[in-house]
Amino acid sequence: MTTQTQGISQSLTMEAIQTKAVNAAARVVPMHWQILTLKALVSAKKKIFGARPGPGAFVEAPVPDINTLAIEDVDVSNPFLYRQGQWGAYFKRLRDEAPVHYQENSPFGKFWSVTRYDDILFVDKNHELFSSEPIIVLGNTPEGLPMEMFIAMDAPKHDVQRRSVQDAVAPRNLKEMEGLIRERTGEVLDSLPLGTPFNWVPTVSKELTGRMLATLLDFPYEKRNKLIHWSDRFAGTAETAGGEFTDDSELFDCAADMAREFSLLWHDKKARLAAGEAPSFDLVSLLQQGEDTKDMINRPMEFLGNLALLIIGGNDTTRNSMSGGVLALNQFPEEFAKLKANPQLIPNMVSEIIRWQTPLAHMRRIATQDVEMHGQTIKKGDRVVMWYASGNRDERKFENPDQFIIDRQDVRNHISFGYGIHRCMGNRLAELQLRILWEELLKRFDDIEVVGEPERVQSNFVRGYSELMVKLTPKQQ
Amino acid sequence: MGKITFIEHDNTEHVTEFEAGTTLMQIAVDNAVPGIDGDCGGECACGTCHMIVADEWFGKTGSIGDAEEQMLSMTPERAQTSRLGCQVKTTAAMDGLTVHLPEFQM
Numbered sequence A: 001m002t003t004q005t006q007g008i009s010q011s012l013t014m015e016a017i018q019t020k021a022v023n024a025a026a027r028v029v030p031m032h033w034q035i036l037t038l039k040a041l042v043s044a045k046k047k048i049f050g051a052r053p054g055p056g057a058f059v060e061a062p063v064p065d066i067n068t069l070a071i072e073d074v075d076v077s078n079p080f081l082y083r084q085g086q087w088g089a090y091f092k093r094l095r096d097e098a099p100v101h102y103q104e105n106s107p108f109g110k111f112w113s114v115t116r117y118d119d120i121l122f123v124d125k126n127h128e129l130f131s132s133e134p135i136i137v138l139g140n141t142p143e144g145l146p147m148e149m150f151i152a153m154d155a156p157k158h159d160v161q162r163r164s165v166q167d168a169v170a171p172r173n174l175k176e177m178e179g180l181i182r183e184r185t186g187e188v189l190d191s192l193p194l195g196t197p198f199n200w201v202p203t204v205s206k207e208l209t210g211r212m213l214a215t216l217l218d219f220p221y222e223k224r225n226k227l228i229h230w231s232d233r234f235a236g237t238a239e240t241a242g243g244e245f246t247d248d249s250e251l252f253d254c255a256a257d258m259a260r261e262f263s264l265l266w267h268d269k270k271a272r273l274a275a276g277e278a279p280s281f282d283l284v285s286l287l288q289q290g291e292d293t294k295d296m297i298n299r300p301m302e303f304l305g306n307l308a309l310l311i312i313g314g315n316d317t318t319r320n321s322m323s324g325g326v327l328a329l330n331q332f333p334e335e336f337a338k339l340k341a342n343p344q345l346i347p348n349m350v351s352e353i354i355r356w357q358t359p360l361a362h363m364r365r366i367a368t369q370d371v372e373m374h375g376q377t378i379k380k381g382d383r384v385v386m387w388y389a390s391g392n393r394d395e396r397k398f399e400n401p402d403q404f405i406i407d408r409q410d411v412r413n414h415i416s417f418g419y420g421i422h423r424c425m426g427n428r429l430a431e432l433q434l435r436i437l438w439e440e441l442l443k444r445f446d447d448i449e450v451v452g453e454p455e456r457v458q459s460n461f462v463r464g465y466s467e468l469m470v471k472l473t474p475k476q477q
Numbered sequence B: 001m002g003k004i005t006f007i008e009h010d011n012t013e014h015v016t017e018f019e020a021g022t023t024l025m026q027i028a029v030d031n032a033v034p035g036i037d038g039d040c041g042g043e044c045a046c047g048t049c050h051m052i053v054a055d056e057w058f059g060k061t062g063s064i065g066d067a068e069e070q071m072l073s074m075t076p077e078r079a080q081t082s083r084l085g086c087q088v089k090t091t092a093a094m095d096g097l098t099v100h101l102p103e104f105q106m
Ligand code: HEM
Pocket: A124, A150, A151, A152, A162, A169, A309, A310, A311, A313, A314, A315, A317, A318, A321, A354, A358, A359, A360, A363, A416, A417, A418, A419, A420, A421, A422, A423, A424, A425, A426, A427, A429, A430
């Protein structure tokens, strides 16, 4: 064992002990105080033992031209590849020359990249060969904050936890929510400025996803911006995915705030139920009704983890598909014309938007035994990254993969939601929101014109936008 | 050659012809039976080809493998005789088989 992995496994056992302690304390000490205690503990540990080695802050520099690099120097963990529009050429080179590629010197450590569609499917499907624990992004978990999320658990624990929450986003429940989502979408669209440029990202994409998540969780509507803020902070961590944030103490403050708000919500729901209010279909109410989950509040790291997973899982992804669709239709104007002539294509277009955008670039696994792929031996314990962004542009699978084609035939085969037991639980919700958005947009506007270059976020995980300036032309009556 | 009937949740019937060896998912997709997505193309990795076999036919559809069982166990509308259509390879003995489609696929 190297000193680095020793350090990591030591802190993993520490984290297991901390989780037990937190669970034991849950009955007497408010959850958010406990998180703040963890924060103090971690900062003390850092003072004594020094910070765990990590990538540190990323400073943007021009990404080298792919043709100047030896294959072993190709590093797709660079968080600026997407922002600088280089990712397509990088992944094409890997798909063609080194479909199972080893990078030994990245800021995140050593890792394998799998870039062809069929190989990604193989890794995703074979969860006994490739474990999702302890985290599913390329980098490490933030030190000392061991939130338990089933996306990063293996069977059987994963299966039990997923079953306990998935009814909240199951199609039957969504049917109940569709009217409310449509109404709230309409409110946002009716308030947009006409004929003058504005930033689509905060005004439409973030606002709509925030509203939807507040609806799903029955979170106090006036506080819904908190959901967006927490998610941005978690997803933007430098150590996990090359994001812009390096200050871990702020992360703990977010977790503490989240713990406080969600405990309040839990107790408020319980009280309302006890007072005879009819049970509703939001996530917290469903947890309170489930046999395995009705006491989840006593297991804070699990409780927080499950809620955080929905907030993070449902935020950047849907949000960036909402922006990505507008951009795609502007880059491929003949498709916009096709859409206006035939709005029936919306459901198929929604899948094409999700393929073309691929909001999450990757998921990571750890090999549980030696595995041969394309003549390479992935060793037990190695990190393996499945690059969905590359699989969706694999010319072996999709014809003209870089084209945005709203009536593409085999589009539902896209790999943006992953496959196997971890396949995105919110996929139907995401499709529903995007379908409603486009139905409501076409009712109101003749054109959504992108005016200016979009700003893309810094990350090797989230493929998204921070700015997309657009101008709306209302429909002629 | 034989016949298989798919019955949608709203009771619309689709009678299809099949060649032994094709999977139930493929037959449904080839005949444009609504409600079968088959997103993963038959890899037992998406769960969107969920079907409920008529009781009397269930025994003829073969056994459920581990991967199929695991995917089915996370299907909200799972019933006693649920199968993933892509994991049921048809045989001549399935002539006349009836399957019901769930209201939703997840
Ligand atoms: C376009 C939108 C979305 C995309 C592209 C997306 C993508 C993904 C991906 C790639 C995975 C992991 C799949 C794997 O490991 O094989 C995943 C899992 C997950 N997603 Fe999504 N997601 C989206 C929307 C949502 C929404 C709206 C929610 C919830 C509100 C959500 C909740 C989850 C959860 C809970 C998991 C974990 C599933 C498990 O481990 O069993 N996602 N998503």
